[in-house]
Amino acid sequence: MIHTHHSGCGCLAALSRRNLLGLGLGAAAVAAAGPALAVDDGYEAMLMKCIDPRFTTDVWKYMTSRGWQNQYSQFNIAGGPIAAVAPIFQEWRAAWEANLDISVQLHNVKRLIGMAHRDCGAAALAYGNRIKTDRAFETEMLSQGLRAFRDQASKRQPQLIVELGIMDLNGTVETVS
Numbered sequence: 001m002i003h004t005h006h007s008g009c010g011c012l013a014a015l016s017r018r019n020l021l022g023l024g025l026g027a028a029a030v031a032a033a034g035p036a037l038a039v040d041d042g043y044e045a046m047l048m049k050c051i052d053p054r055f056t057t058d059v060w061k062y063m064t065s066r067g068w069q070n071q072y073s074q075f076n077i078a079g080g081p082i083a084a085v086a087p088i089f090q091e092w093r094a095a096w097e098a099n100l101d102i103s104v105q106l107h108n109v110k111r112l113i114g115m116a117h118r119d120c121g122a123a124a125l126a127y128g129n130r131i132k133t134d135r136a137f138e139t140e141m142l143s144q145g146l147r148a149f150r151d152q153a154s155k156r157q158p159q160l161i162v163e164l165g166i167m168d169l170n171g172t173v174e175t176v177s
Helices: 017-037 053-065 087-107 121-127 135-156
Strands: 045-049 072-076 111-117 161-167 173-176
Touching: 045 053, 045 087, 053 111, 053 161, 072 087, 087 121, 087 135, 111 135, 121 135, 135 161, 135 173
Parallel strands: 045 072, 045 111, 111 161
Antiparallel strands: 161 173
């Protein structure tokens, strides 16, 4: 597909000589300042969670209640930590692993929080529909998936503290050991 530009679009304006010169001077200034501009001392944690919007606010409350507001990054994918280990989502694994590696490299992440949740459609795809009707089975399968997630992450980034939890529909978190 060919994208055409109209005279007022502005997308090519960034490539003008003046803007390229400014970009080059800005890059030179950053390079000259070196570590003096480095304000990223790292994040406390990285959160791996599901894309389900029902849990967005409660997960944020959980993370900030631990004092980590603006001190954690996150990776969201359907199923969250379950997607990192369930065979049905195998093709997604490389993206997760690359993201974890770069987060540790760039931000000196100290902890990895794996947060699964109740009533997860992706978990039902991974473990079967019984997960929707049998709470004990749901707890067991999510816990097994979370432990496999911890084992996988610990092999890849052994210095990380990995914490696991299952969030209920009411926002409470059950810790998984």
